[in-house]
Amino acid sequence: MHPTPASASIGVRPMRLSDLPSVMAIDRQSFPRPWPLEAWLSELQNTAAHFVVACAGAPPAPHSWLRRWLARSRQSNMPVVGFAGMWMMTDEAHIATIAVDPAWRRRGVGEQMLRELLRQATARHATTVTLEVRVSNVGAQALYRKYGFEVVGQRKAYYQDNREDALIMTITRFTDPSYQEQLGLSARADAPRSLGMSASDHSSDAESAINNCAL
Numbered sequence: 255m256h257p258t259p260a261s262a263s264i265g266v267r268p269m270r271l272s273d274l275p276s277v278m279a280i281d282r283q284s285f286p287r288p289w290p291l292e293a294w295l296s297e298l299q300n301t302a303a304h305f306v307v308a309c310a311g312a313p314p315a316p317h318s319w320l321r322r323w324l325a326r327s328r329q330s331n332m333p334v335v336g337f338a339g340m341w342m343m344t345d346e347a348h349i350a351t352i353a354v355d356p357a358w359r360r361r362g363v364g365e366q367m368l369r370e371l372l373r374q375a376t377a378r379h380a381t382t383v384t385l386e387v388r389v390s391n392v393g394a395q396a397l398y399r400k401y402g403f404e405v406v407g408q409r410k411a412y413y414q415d416n417r418e419d420a421l422i423m424t425i426t427r428f429t430d431p432s433y434q435e436q437l438g439l440s441a442r443a444d445a446p447r448s449l450g451m452s453a454s455d456h457s458s459d460a461e462s463a464i465n466n467c468a469l
């Protein structure tokens with residue numbers, strides 16, 4: 255039986271190849287310019303990227319390694335209800351995209367994925383976290399503000415579909431111990447995923463994904 259938004263708990267794990275049909279369906283429902291398959295395949299091989307999915311029905315974090323392992327293997331069969339991704343560019347983490355299945359919004363799914371990206375940014379020694387968001391996307395901006403993002407600039411006519419401006423939002427105090435403590439974002443022992451493309455290959459992907467980061 256599939257979990258419903260009212261009953262399910264949510265787990266967040268790294269994105270896999272087999273998630274792409276669900277991820278691309280959510281992408282199409284969320285953005286005017288969804289990514290083509292090649293872009294997703296490229297991100298799954300990008301060593302400087304960290305892409306995650308949220309799965310519905312995953313049990314709360316268990317304590318022992320055995321229960322953790324069992325939870326992880328169960329998560330692989332759970333329906334994907336959201337995705338998010340970031341790139342590390344030297345010491346800056348750039349949130350590339352985040353979206354939740356429309357039927358699962360306003361249930362904390364976006365928040366859980368964002369927290370996981372911020373944890374990864376900490377583990378990869380980011381000193382700042384940045385993203386672009388449409389000026390009209392007040393829902394996403396509220397999510398980002400909740401996590402300490404502030405508007406630091408604006409890009410005129412940034413989005414190609416309607417020439418809307420983008421706000422540049424950054425967590426300027428990302429490395430402050432008080433910020434890290436407040437959010438429980440201590441560096442974790444998890445090794446970064448070993449994927450495939452170098453950070454210098456990012457500019458074209460960055461452009462397409464930034465255009466995607468909008469409602």
Ligand SMILES: CC(C)(COP(=O)(O)OP(=O)(O)OC[C@H]1O[C@@H](n2cnc3c(N)ncnc32)[C@H](O)[C@@H]1OP(=O)(O)O)[C@@H](O)C(=O)NCCC(=O)NCCS
Nearest residue numbers: 353354359360361362363364365393394396397467468469
């Ligand atoms: C933006 C998005 C990812 C948020 O995901 P979500 O799972 O619905 O968000 P959450 O339930 O985790 O919300 C967490 C907080 O964000 C804020 N928030 C999220 N959506 C909001 C909305 N529509 N209006 C106002 N505040 C909102 C609230 O502060 C909320 O906390 P609260 O529920 O305690 O009030 C989702 O709306 C989405 O997929 N939108 C389409 C794609 C998109 O615009 N992505 C962002 C591109 S930059």
